[in-house]
């Protein structure tokens with residue numbers, strides 16, 4: 001229907017800026033500010049607790065009216081940026097958190113501009129993700145025919161890898177019929193030191209808490225192989241179905257590396273799927289001194305690892321590789337008329353990543369990894385990982401030399417666990433003093449280690465996945481722990 005003599009067109013809306021020139025000025029300011037922010041990180045405290053007025057700022061009402069980009073950016077500068085967790089700081093060694101890179105920051109801007117959905121399609125992001133996967137296969141000695149995908153992190157990589165294990169080695173009728181414990185009680189085995197993402201995966205996979213059998217470890221926190229063999233034999237005798245071993249390439253508490261080669265042999269002899277959780281340790285495979293321990297991971301059926309930890313990449317990026325090329329599709333592919341790939345056009349392309357995992361819409365995770373690897377080269381990354389290992393040893397030596405510090409586990413890879421111990425306190429007092437030392441270290445912005453319990457002892461835990469740390473940072477940590485210990489005594 002044609003309208004006659006319309007005086008004024010109704011305004012057609014979009015979310016693009018009305019004034020691109022001033023938007024560009026703002027964008028340039030943001031880039032300048034963020035580069036200065038990252039560049040100056042070592043001048044600032046490692047942590048600033050979120051003040052009350054900022055917490056109440058985040059309770060403001062739903063913004064119904066436009067306030068404009070400049071005003072929102074001012075709010076970001078005032079209330080958001082100063083109160084980060086601090087994992088880009090050179091003295092952040094808490095949990096296992098990567099520091100990110102400047103090139104990764106810019107890559108996030110570029111992928112934000114493209115706003116790619118990497119579910120499938122004849123798009124550069126799909127080809128790039130395949131290339132990044134091929135690089136990791138080469139690095140880890142996996143066959144080039146292996147499958148895989150980038151995921152949000154190690155938790156998802158463990159879940160997806162273990163789903164493939166369940167369906168292809170545990171019980172192939174599960175994708176059709178669902179899990180029925182009466183039919184087959186499936187059992188997976190992993191050391192007591194295994195990350196809790198594996199427990200959560202087992203529950204999500206419908207195998208129940210009992211589906212994961214936790215095997216004790218030795219003094220060195222590595223899985224006890226004879227206990228593992230005995231547990232498998234016991235379950236077979238009781239009519240249960242062992243289907244999978246999980247080996248740790250770097251445990252979360254102490255960085256212990258399970259005897260992967262022995263576990264690979266056992267898995268082969270027993271017909272079990274071997275999944276390696278290399279969330280922490282996979283980059284150490286590049287160092288000659290860890291080759292013997294980590295190269296056997298290339299025999300795994302699946303391997304999960306995190307790029308946002310010890311590869312220093314921006315969040316979120318984990319990776320899963322699966323040896324059997326069709327296993328992931330067998331678990332996750334589900335045809336839909338609206339997603340069929342055509343031989344030409346946008347839906348064409350070499351692979352549908354959406355068929356390899358639970359996510360359909362997927363961000364462009366490969367770009368930051370791809371740019372970072374190309375910018376600095378793999379050799380530089382290997383040298384940084386070696387530097388972190390040296391720093392862990394250096395910190396362990398500082399602890400060893402200090403009057404009142406005590407090493408609490410053999411340092412392995414990049415993880416050091418220690419505590420303040422003046423020799424005059426009982427176990428309970430030691431735990432509470434060390435807890436308080438840790439909180440003061442964090443709250444005063446001195447450094448951010450984290451904590452764990454080792455055989456009943458509260459320990460200060462340092463996991464060095466940080467390319468900005470230097471030796472003097474560890475000297476400061478050791479001397480501050482002693483000083484805070486004296487302050488508390």
Ligand SMILES: *Cc1c(COP(=O)(O)O)cnc(C)c1O
Pocket residue numbers: 096152153154155156158195197250251252277278279280306318
């Ligand atoms: C961190 C970690 C995970 C989980 O990875 P996310 O990226 O945090 O999801 C799994 N296993 C180990 C050994 C880890 O250290």
